[in-house]
Amino acid sequence: MAESLMFGSQIAFLTTDFTRLLDDYEYYRPTLLGLVPRVLSRMHAAVMEKVNTSKLKARLFERAVKSKLEEQKRGIFKQCGILDFLCFRPIRNRLGGRVRGIVCGGAPLQPEVLRFARSVFSCPVVEVYGATESGGVITMTLPTDITGGQAGCVVPDMKIKLIDVPSMGFTVKRDGIGENGTLQIVDRCKNIFKLSQGEYVAPEKVEQVYALCPLLQNMYVDGSSLYSYTVAVVVPNFEKIQQIFPELFDELLRNNNGIEGDSKKYFAEACWQKKLTKLILNDLNKHGAENGLKGFEQVRDLHLSPEPFSIENGLLTPTMKFARPQIRKHFAAQIQALYTTGNS
Structure with a gap:
């Protein structure tokens, strides 16, 4: 929030209960969304319920998602084409039609939901993990990552320490940093x-x-x-x-x-x-x-x-x-x- 203000952005706050969140989005027309996975998961479930009512709709939507993700692998983010117009634009318009980036944190995001969000909004979806004690972000995924299932790499100027947790069966050697330098967030220790x-x-x-x-x-x-x-x-x-x-x-x-x-x-x-x-x-x-x-x-x-x-x-x-x-x-x-x- 502080960084957004430093760059001259306006910030909109939820005006009512969670069930009216989409109405707020449609009214404020945000360009950058900061949210938790539960919001995207519910949006994904609602859209896919309608899509799966018809085999033709399902095939068309699946093809549109696949096409978008192939483009994004090459760093191409665009909101045009007949499939985008038919499948994704109505969803984007429900959120104001101006979303250019999504930052998601608070819990792991399902890979299926990540691919859905990147396709629908045709923009980078970044997952972050942070803590108050760190002053903000600790790890962040790359804007080009479409695989999901991990929390990204440690951000610059941040140091972390990984330790074994034998009682839970986790070891740094086996469950620590991935081959691309990424970390996977399972849950808070106190929640497991x-x-x-x-x-x-x-x-x-x-x-x-x-x-x-x-x-x-x-x-x-x-x-x-x-x-x-x-x-x-x-x-x-x-x-x-x-x-x-x-x-x-x-x-x-x-x-x-x-x-x-x-x-x-x-x-x-x-x-x-x-x-x-x-x-x-x-x-x-x-x-x-x-x-x-x-x-x-x-x-x-x-x-x-x-x-x-x-x-x-x-x-x-x-x-x-x-x-x-x-x-x-x-x-x-x-x-x-x-x-x-x-x-x-």
């Missing part, structure tokens, strides 16, 4: 937990994979050394679920006459439906398997919550990251109930 059978799980990695599922609005993954499986708190995307599975809500309305007028009560009642929990869980596990999650990383059970995570309720930080201790405390009883029923 060990399951009862000895396997370690990085929850942010699992959440980023599941974030590509269009049925979700928010998802928090929890684990404990007392149990051999993970569980999760999920805020469903009710709008999408109503579109895809209207019969679930038709049954709910029949059993609760007049509830439709009160949306909060309506969604809260929907969260108690076992059919909805099973439907979302099955979709998540299918999605996780398709995207390389191991069996012990897949969640076994869910608690559905009608209240989205937000800064106002303390479940998101001001930088839109999950406030993990607060989430765990807020849903402590529900999480323990998931472990109890799953272990019975």
Whole structure:
């Protein structure tokens, strides 16, 4: 932010809750986007849901992405051509139509989402990793990198120290700097937990994979050394679920006459439906398997919550990251109930 101000840039701040973020983008028409992976993941999920409704659309979109990435390998970033006009311009216009660069940080970005963003916006997408103690950025990917799955190289004038973490199975020699001088960020050490059978799980990695599922609005993954499986708190995307599975809500309305007028009560009642929990869980596990999650990383059970995570309720930080201790405390009883029923 300070650097942007030094170069004379204007800075726009979120004016409302996270669900209206695209409206802010469309109004302010930013040229440089600074965001967290969750924003791009949700955008990717929403777009791909529409694309996959038709085989013709899917093939056309896939061809457009492939064409863009081939150009970008040669350092060419352009917003023209018939495929760009048909596939990407409407998406860019939803964000104001002026994006020329994207900086993403706060958590690892899925390679699939990275390729999507570079193609749609036809601009460099840079992943950064930093800390307050370092005064800002520690590592950064190159603007020409389209592979993803890593956090880039250490920036100039920055020194880092890599150490072995035997208890988690990480060693500098095996898991340290890649052949191109890049680092891979797994998760914060304090977030990684060990399951009862000895396997370690990085929850942010699992959440980023599941974030590509269009049925979700928010998802928090929890684990404990007392149990051999993970569980999760999920805020469903009710709008999408109503579109895809209207019969679930038709049954709910029949059993609760007049509830439709009160949306909060309506969604809260929907969260108690076992059919909805099973439907979302099955979709998540299918999605996780398709995207390389191991069996012990897949969640076994869910608690559905009608209240989205937000800064106002303390479940998101001001930088839109999950406030993990607060989430765990807020849903402590529900999480323990998931472990109890799953272990019975």
